[in-house]
Amino acid sequence: MKPRSPKKTKSSIQPKTREKEDSLLPFQTMPLFFPLPPYSNPKTKSFFLILNILILLQCSSVQEKPKEVYHNNATTTETAVQSKIEKLQNSGIQSLSYMYLLGDGQMQFGKLGGDKKGPIQRFKIGSITKLFTGIALLQLQDKGKLKLDDPVSKYLPEIKEIQKTKPNLREITIRDILTHRSGLPSDLASGFFLSPEASDTDVLASFRALPKQLSRIERKEPNKAHSYSNFGFGLLGTVIERVSGLGIEDYFQKEIFSKAGMKHSTLLEFHEGSELVPGYQGIFWKSKTSRPLIRDLTAGSLSTTGEDMGLFMKSFFLSKKGKGLVSKESFAEFHRIQTGPSSNFQMKLGLPVLLQEMVGDGKKVWLSGHSGSLPPYFADLVYDPETETASFLAGNTLGLATATIMPTNKEIMDVIYEYKTGSVMEFPPLLERKNQNKLDGFEGLYVSPFGVHELKEGKTPQLGLFGFDFDLVERDNRFGTSLRLFFGLLPIKDKTLDSLRVEFETWEGEKIFTLYSTEASKGSWGFGVYFQPDNQLPDETYFTTYQTKDPYSLIPRVELKKEKLGFPVAIVTYSLGGMENAVTLPCKMESSKTLRILGYGRNLGEKIELKTVDGKPRMVYSGIEFLGN
Structure with a gap:
């Protein structure tokens, strides 16, 4: 077989539905949960709950060893990869963008479905944006403009105004936020989603107003527990602006996108020569959704193409030689296992890349990557820094097929890894445990x-x-x-x-x-904490459903009720991609009009305030003032 030219950038396999993008876009990975449809009946809810279980365990399917031999066989490898991509797109995703690197200087990319004649279409990649935010901060550290272990207050003095759950908490560092151990709230739901008609100017104004919210926010003890925080990453964007002297879009364009050769990527919505691919949702019938605009740009707003993601990864890998986006030292630090709270257990984090231990040819392999969800968009990136191999998938449809994007991407990476190394990548066995758990006293x-x-x-x-x-x-x-x-x-x-x-x-x-x-490390899905309800309750008038007037709110309503065992619970409803999901969270009274959601982790440990205005109950939660029925 003739060696392929290193200048070649397109796969030799040309699916019939494939569009050439150059002819003229959320650990634990955080599990993606499929929202329960509003007003669903019990049978429908059972179906969706089972679906949620499968999505939670989407990376837990037992991987069979490939029957084909891929080592150094580019044709067989690309045929297998393209087959997996096409099968995924045909399973119910309107448009799918992909990219993969075989570790030999080649880049394969493409898009299936969607408009083939209009401008190049970008896909939202959600929380994969956080990797770019981490790279920006490492770049600034390389230039001597900041240090990751500096207190955030050095660049964001407004954070000193934040309320504390305990006195004398130590200051939060940039590294704390990058590794999701800052004690900051997971989300500030008030103003998280913006009007789909908002201009880029409106989006930037909302993003830059985020520090003004800090006096209303409460933080917990840093390094106590891992708690994924979009809010924290939004604040890191302000740090980047203030330290660099550039607007956040200008910084990303100048210091990341342009240096990598990425011509169709943006944090904002409007970009010359490309447009955001429309989003869809639905199980059996697909309907177009509104464009999701978020305030926390550096947490999850980036949109890009498969080609640009390939250029990004190639430029990032050049950092190993000191010729890429960051220094050799920063590239190593990006992928170094960071120390964290004991509640991380066996989960490993970089800055802020997620690290997963695998075994290939009897040796440890540390896969890196991140998923991103900004419904109806979902994306997944996985790569091996050692072999410089990578796979990226992004879809625009919230439906049953969404749950298969991550496992499909993992299967593709398995094929690519065998092509590059000749060995099969496998999950390591569970750590040996000598004694069986005893449940005495744990009920x-x-x-x-x-x-x-x-x-x-x-x-x-x-x-x-x-x-x-x-x-x-x-x-x-x-x-x-x-x-x-x-x-x-x-x-x-x-x-x-x-x-x-x-x-x-x-x-x-x-x-x-x-x-x-075996496939998901201990702690990557969070953990359950034992609690004993004390049955202290607020006044009966506060047991009702609370609504927000914001039509784009991440949390449209919260119901406060007395659970059958006698303690108060908050049923928090999230609206994502045109569908809704609710979670029931137990609370404890702190005062006659203040409750605390129990537990550690994402959206746990938060405060709920109750008040009465004009004789009607109101609730303040996650920055939103809800009106009671």
Whole structure:
């Protein structure tokens, strides 16, 4: 076979539906949860809950060794990769952008579906934006303009006005925010989504007003628990502007996009020569959605193309030689396992890339990457810095196929890795555990980012997860899960569920449980914390449903009610991509008109304030003032 020219930038495999983009766009990876449709009936809800379980475990499917031999066989490799991409697009995604690097100087990219005659179409990549934000900060450190271990207050003095849950908390550093251990809120829902008709000027004004919100915000103890924070990454954008002296779009264009040769990428919405691909949502019938505009630009607003992502990765890899986007030292630091809170358990983070341990030819392989979700858009990037291989997928449709983007991307990366190295990449075995968990004293209620869970004792103990009671059975000196539906008559046999492990232990004196598997490290899905309700309740007039007047709100409503066991819960509804999802979170009274959501992790530990205006109840949560019914 003739060697391919290093100048070649397109795959030799040309799918019929493929468009040439150059002929004229959210660890744990944070799991993507498919929203429950509003007003859905119980049967529909059961379907979506099962779907949520499968999405949560989307990276947990058992990988079979490829039957084809890909090593150094470019034709076979590209045929296999293109087949996986086409199958994914045909499963229900209107348009799909892709890119992959085989580690040999070649770049393959393309787009399936959508408009083939208009301007080049960009795809939103959600939280993959955070990698670019981290690179920007490392660039500024390379130039001696800041240090990652500097307190954020050095560049953002407004953060000193923030309220504290405890006195004498240490200052937050830039590194704390980059590694999601700052103690800042996960989100400031007030103003997170903007009108789809907002101009770039309006978006920038909203982004730059974020520091003015700090006096109304409350922070928790830094380095106590991992808690994913879009709000924190929005603030890092302000740091970049103030230190560099450039507007955030100008900085990204000048210092990242232009240096990498990326001509069709932007944090904002309007970019000459390209446009955002329309978004769609739906299970069986697809409908066009409004364009999602967000305030926190540096947390998840970037839109790009497959070609640009390939150029980005190639330029980033050149950093290993001191000729890329950052210095050799910063490239290594970007991928170095950062120290973090003990609540990270076995999860590994870079700056802020997510790191996953694999095994290839008996040696450790640290895959890097991030997913991004800004419904209806979803994207996933995975790469190996050592072999300079990579795979990127982005889709524009919120539906059943969304759950298969990440596992498909992983399958593609497996093929590429074998092509490059000749070895099969596998997940490492679970760490050996000598003693079986004991449940004595662990029965009761727990709270995690997924809501309330109850561990029920019995001959076969059960744990409530995702709205179902799972039987806990002994496996590997831990607990495995087994699910039966329809009054226990229908066993659910699925390898993803069989691979799930549950472990009970104490952490800093608190009883907790963790979910994990061979494919998802312990702590990557957060953890459940034991709580004992004290049954203190607010005045009965506050038990009602609260609505916001903002038609674009991330949280349109919150219901405060008394749970059947007697403690208060907040049912928080999130609106994403035209669909809704609700999570039930237990609360504890701090005063007659203040509640605290229990637990550690994303959107947990937050404060809820109650008040009465003109005889009607109101609630303040995540910066939003909700009106009671």
